Amino acid sequence: MIRYHARWVLPISSPPIRDGTVVELAGRIVYVGPRETAPDGVDRDLGDCALLPGLVNAHTHLELTVFRGLLEDLTFRDWIVRLQALKVAVMTPERFLDSARFGIAEGVRAGITTYADTCDSGASLEAMRERGVRGIMYQEVFSPTADPIAVSDAAARLAEQLARHELFETELQHVGVSPHAPYTVSDPLFALVARSGRRIAIHIAESDAEHRFVTEGEGPFADGHRARGFPVAPRATSPIALLAKLGVLDAHPLLIHCVRVSDTDIDAIAQSGSTVAHCPISNAKLGHGIAPLLAMLDAGIPVGLGSDSMAANNRMHLLEESRIAVLAQRVRASRANALPAARAIELATLGGARALGLADRIGSLEVGKEADLACFDLSSLAGSADADPESALVFALGAEPAKFVSVAGTPKVWNWELLNEDLELHGRVVDIVTGLREHI
Ligand SMILES: [Zn+2]
Structure with missing residues (x-):
């Protein structure tokens, strides 16, 4: 038995x-x-630290880590179009794998032990398995046109990808499906994925451009579709109403973003038992707005925090994500006690675990749960964390590295050092980024 001692232990559920x-x-x-009543065992004294459950990142794109800083200040559609062009021009399966490896290394250093990753290349499943972290890789599927041949081609390709990925599923790493978003997925493809019985994640209700595309058949995404010869028409009264109409909400998907959701939409999400990945930094940085997080929590919707991709956030650190989540909600509500720090830490741990359907195994420190742990040093705060350790983590620490991290009891970081680090990865990533920059 290993006994981890810390100045503060934050079980989250108590x-x-x-x-x-x-x-x-x-x-x-x-x-x-x-500490006094702990059973005997081998001692690991973490010192003036907060020891909490491993952080759960409810939305990532690990394969896009190398795109950090290369897509700044673009309109949303231009951002997506440039990203896609760079992927085609420069990236290979091996480069996507290195990109995912680099993202996980950064995430683990930041105390993130679980990743809900939407992925086109399939690289993140292998990268998660190599590093021994927990996660769900949602295989992305696209077909913007409802043409039956395009839909059946997309479905066949997805079935082949899933059959390959299933061979690599383990106790820690799972596979799901991500029909990407309403502007890249047609109604029949959404309906088909909804009936698949898989875990599902969808980018939804994120941007004004998406809202106009769904509700009016107008705007930049509609223009793009028409330029490619795809018919466009209004599809529903809101992106969430579209998912309800197609039976997707009945499959209890993880809904990524939910920035532009009405009270009716929130009711529909809550009634269906669907969950939400809230990505406040990505939403702010891309100019999409502030999601109505407090209303979603009041409705009882399980919500986790997601960093989104490095191309949208430029960092992956859930304590910082918590801080921005709190500040944004207080700006939105004009209320000093909106989203207390303890609640924000809960979103980054147990909330994420609930949103991913993993709360019976992780998300809180409770007897019987798996030992996913993250520990952050408080000594730089010179004792002030003792007044309120949760506020210290959210407001005072910033994007600092974790001192100790474990997944299902296996240490991944010890004394701020990533264990079993691939020392040549950094150089390979520099080469990939150089290649991408030459194509901009
Ligand atoms: Zn995303």
Whole structure:
């Protein structure tokens, strides 16, 4: 048995414990409580730290890590079009894999132990497996036209990809499907994926351009479709109404973004048992707005925090994501107690686990759950964290690296050092980024 001692233990599902201990045996948590009453075992003293559940990133695109900083200040459609052109011109399967490896290395250093990753190339499943982190890779599927041949081609390609990925599913790494978004997926393809019985993740209700495309058949996405010869018409009263109409909400998908959702939409999400990945930094950086997070939480919707891609956020750090989530909601609500820090930490851990359907295994420090742990050093705060450790994590720490990280009991970071680091990866990523920059 390993006994992890910390100045603060934050179980999330119960109040913080000062001078607490988490005991791990064979990958599971067997004790959470005061140090004095912990069972015997080998001691690992983490010092003036907060020890919390491994952070759950409810939305990533690990394969896009190398695109960081290359798509700045573009309109949403231009951002997508340039990203797609660069992927085709420069990226290869091996480069996508290195990009995903680099993203996971950065995420693990930031205490992220679970990744809900939407992926076109399929690289993130292999990268998650190599690093031994937990996650769901949602295989992306696209077909913007409802032409039956295009839909059946997309479905056949998806079936072939899923059959390949299934061979690599493990206890830690799972496979789902991501019909990308309303402007890249036709109604029949949405309906087909909804009936697949798979875990589903969808980008939805993110931008004004998407809203206009769905509700009016107008705007930049509609112009793009017409230029390619695809017919365009209004499809529903809102993107969420579109998913309801097509039976997608009945499949309890993970809904990524939900910035532009009405009270009616929120009711429909809550009634269906669907969940939400809230990405406040991406939404702000791309100019999409502030999602009505408080209303979604009030409606009882399970919500996790997502960093979105490095091309949209430029960082992957869920404590920083928590901080921006709180600040944005307080700006939106004009209220100082909107989304308390403890609630924001919950979104980054247990909320994410609930949104991904993994809360029976991870998300809080409880006896019987798997030992996904993340520990952040508080010593730079000179004792002030003792007043309120949750506020310290959200407001004072910033995007600092984790001191210790484990997944199902296996250490991944020790004393801020990534264990089993691929020392040649950085150089390979520099070469990929150089290649991308030459194509801009
Ligand atoms: Zn995304």
